[in-house]
Amino acid sequence: MDLGIKGKWALVGGASKGLGWGCASALAQAGVNLVMVSRGAAALEASADGLRQHGVTVLTVAQDITTPAGREAIWSVAGGPGKNFDIVVTNAGGPPSGDFREWDREAWIKAVDGNMLTPIELMKATIDGMAARGFGRIVNITSSAVKAPIDVLGLSNGARSGLSGFVAGLSRNPSIAKHNVTINNLLPGAFDTDRLKSILQSTAEKTGKSVEELAQARRASAPANRFGHPEEFGQTCAFLCSQHAGFINGQNILIDGGAYPGAF
Numbered sequence: 600m601d602l603g604i605k606g607k608w609a610l611v612g613g614a615s616k617g618l619g620w621g622c623a624s625a626l627a628q629a630g631v632n633l634v635m636v637s638r639g640a641a642a643l644e645a646s647a648d649g650l651r652q653h654g655v656t657v658l659t660v661a662q663d664i665t666t667p668a669g670r671e672a673i674w675s676v677a678g679g680p681g682k683n684f685d686i687v688v689t690n691a692g693g694p695p696s697g698d699f700r701e702w703d704r705e706a707w708i709k710a711v712d713g714n715m716l717t718p719i720e721l722m723k724a725t726i727d728g729m730a731a732r733g734f735g736r737i738v739n740i741t742s743s744a745v746k747a748p749i750d751v752l753g754l755s756n757g758a759r760s761g762l763s764g765f766v767a768g769l770s771r772n773p774s775i776a777k778h779n780v781t782i783n784n785l786l787p788g789a790f791d792t793d794r795l796k797s798i799l800q801s802t803a804e805k806t807g808k809s810v811e812e813l814a815q816a817r818r819a820s821a822p823a824n825r826f827g828h829p830e831e832f833g834q835t836c837a838f839l840c841s842q843h844a845g846f847i848n849g850q851n852i853l854i855d856g857g858a859y860p861g862a863f
């Protein structure tokens with residue numbers, strides 16, 4: 600399917616690997632030029648090189664996207680579109696798991712900064728330009744934990760729920776929505792990425808269970824009985840960014856192999 604977005608510019612956060620990379624890859628396949636962001640320069644360059652094979656322009660910004668300086672570097676990257684992105688995929692690392700008794704104010708501020716305020720800052724910088732040009736697609740990578748909170752991921756549950764509430768309002772703001780600008784949240788269940796591996800590893804250390812035993816139980820918690828792949832996550836993201844998805848707005852879309860048991 601031609602997604603109708605060839606030649607557009609996308610900003611993708613947390614793009615060197617995992618779900619962000621999946622989105623960047625699918626957008627590059629659709630002919631979209633990219634600004635890819637993550638902190639580690641070597642992995643980012645390697646991933647960008649891989650995506651240039653699709654014949655698109657791929658720029659890299661090796662910065663922490665959760666900081667004002669990191670975001671300034673994105674807007675001023677040489678050869679980039681400034682703040683005139685057509686597509687923005689917000690993403691960075693998730694907060695650590697743990698016991699809520701151990702989280703102080705600093706831990707909460709960091710989680711809210713990374714998983715709520717950073718996406719809001721990225722939207723604030725780009726959305727009016729999208730509306731003025733009559734096309735915009737914003738996809739926030741959040742978590743299935745927004746719909747089905749996981750006790751040890753309290754920092755994530757809290758910060759991302761704040762983002763979801765904000766997006767529910769902003770996406771329906773007439774000054775945005777009537778100009779063909781959409782904002783949707785993609786809610787991953789368990790995907791086979793380094794983050795999932797590190798969560799399984801730390802749970803194994805705490806519980807004494809083996810990583811494989813924990814992985815098997817986690818796979819079995821979804822009717823699909825497997826982990827998701829970043830590629831399939833990315834293709835869904837690219838569709839939401841396509842010309843065809845202009846009537847999908849303000850939604851929280853689960854990609855979890857059927858793990859969430861509710862009808863709605």
Ligand code: NAP
Nearest residue numbers: 613615616617618637638639664692693789790792793794
């Ligand atoms: P991942 O495989 O660990 O990849 C994270 C990516 O983000 C890397 O490219 C990393 O590169 C980059 N990154 C992290 N912090 C950053 C920062 N401050 N600034 C810029 N780039 C940053 O993680 P993932 O599994 O793709 O997860 C992506 C998001 O989805 C996370 O928020 C995670 O909590 C959420 N999620 C994942 C799952 C899952 O099963 N995988 C489920 C639910 C929710 P650098 O480290 O080099 O910066």
